[in-house]
Amino acid sequence: MRIVKLLLLLTLTAGCESDTVAQSQQGFGSGEGLPRNEIYHVTGDLYRFRDVRHFGMFLVTSEGIIIVDPTSEQAATWLKGELDERFDVPVRWVIYSHSHYDHASGGELFADTAKFIGHENMRARLAGPAADAPLPPRDALWDADNDGAISEAEAQGTALAGNFARADQNGDGRLSTREIWARQHVGIRQVPPDIYYSDQATITLGGKTVELHYTGRNHSDDMTVIRFPDERVIYTVDFLTPKRPPRTTLYGGYMPDWLDSLRQVEQLDFDILSPGHELPGTKADVIEQRQYMEDLIERVSAGIDQGLSKDEIVETVLMEDYDHLIEYDISRAGNVAGTYEILMSTR
Numbered sequence: 456m457r458i459v460k461l462l463l464l465l466t467l468t469a470g471c472e473s474d475t476v477a478q479s480q481q482g483f484g485s486g487e488g489l490p491r492n493e494i495y496h497v498t499g500d501l502y503r504f505r506d507v508r509h510f511g512m513f514l515v516t517s518e519g520i521i522i523v524d525p526t527s528e529q530a531a532t533w534l535k536g537e538l539d540e541r542f543d544v545p546v547r548w549v550i551y552s553h554s555h556y557d558h559a560s561g562g563e564l565f566a567d568t569a570k571f572i573g574h575e576n577m578r579a580r581l582a583g584p585a586a587d588a589p590l591p592p593r594d595a596l597w598d599a600d601n602d603g604a605i606s607e608a609e610a611q612g613t614a615l616a617g618n619f620a621r622a623d624q625n626g627d628g629r630l631s632t633r634e635i636w637a638r639q640h641v642g643i644r645q646v647p648p649d650i651y652y653s654d655q656a657t658i659t660l661g662g663k664t665v666e667l668h669y670t671g672r673n674h675s676d677d678m679t680v681i682r683f684p685d686e687r688v689i690y691t692v693d694f695l696t697p698k699r700p701p702r703t704t705l706y707g708g709y710m711p712d713w714l715d716s717l718r719q720v721e722q723l724d725f726d727i728l729s730p731g732h733e734l735p736g737t738k739a740d741v742i743e744q745r746q747y748m749e750d751l752i753e754r755v756s757a758g759i760d761q762g763l764s765k766d767e768i769v770e771t772v773l774m775e776d777y778d779h780l781i782e783y784d785i786s787r788a789g790n791v792a793g794t795y796e797i798l799m800s801t802r
């Protein structure tokens with residue numbers, strides 16, 4: 456079974472080099488063999504653009520362009536050149552889906568003509584945690600001696616193990632919450648929003664409308680789902696990738712809030728779902744993702760209630776109904792372990 460899946464993966468990856476749009480928008484693995492930057496037409500005046508494995512969007516109106524996630528300095532530099540060449544209007548808005556630098560960088564290329572908007576929780580996320588901030592719940596599980604920081608020994612076998620000495624800026628042998636945050640942001644520039652919204656916002660420009668929806672905590676606590684009502688398209692960036700399991704362990708995702716967030720997306724009116732990675736999908740993909748998350752939480756919770764250890768739960772919660780999903784093999788154990796840790800940290 457595993458060999459068949461690997462072969463399928465290789466076939467699809469090789470397909471990236473073919474010239475059909477459907478295949479060329481795939482984005483597996485390291486990004487090797489993928490195009491660096493491309494623009495794909497979605498519908499009407501709405502497009503998505505590629506930065507290797509990342510995708511942002513833009514909507515063209517008679518009075519200007521609305522960009523969602525400029526993504527990186529490199530991609531934004533390239534995109535600005537393309538927009539100047541293809542369209543006769545400036546970029547008037549930059550919408551951020553969330554604060555993570557791999558989607559919310561590169562805005563400086565559009566700062567002279569555009570207003571920037573994002574969810575109000577982005578403000579604190581862009582500033583980073585205070586020096587004495589408590590560890591996030593999941594990282595706190597690694598803090599065996601409960602001193603509010605992660606020592607090198609405690610970091611062994613966790614996401615913090617690599618480059619420990621460099622991340623430990625004050626050289627005290629422990630990583631504080633701020634040092635853990637800073638190790639991801641070396642050399643990164645992010646233009647903050649001019650406007651912060653809380654529950655819902657609407658942008659109108661040149662007779663066209665874009666809606667910003669806050670659906671609660673999921674992959675981050677500052678996530679916006681962007682809806683283009685006339686085009687019947689939504690953009691869900693990292694938090695909902697069609698045909699790929701959610702990565703519940705990334706950035707210490709919020710559960711079970713994530714499930715409620717998926718239920719809210721299911722209620723939105725749209726035909727096409729455009730993600731920040733991989734290919735676009737439909738509402739059927741939202742339903743599948745919601746079912747995956749329900750099953751995952753239910754099965755891991757049942758294991759905890761039975762008194763099983765983390766290893767025992769990882770061995771027995773196989774999520775076999777979802778073995779057709781992209782990266783099922785490599786994400787299954789991590790998702791089960793991550794869900795166990797997150798649920799235990801809130802019990």
Ligand SMILES: [Zn+2]
Binds near residue numbers: 553555674675693
């Ligand atoms: Zn993210």
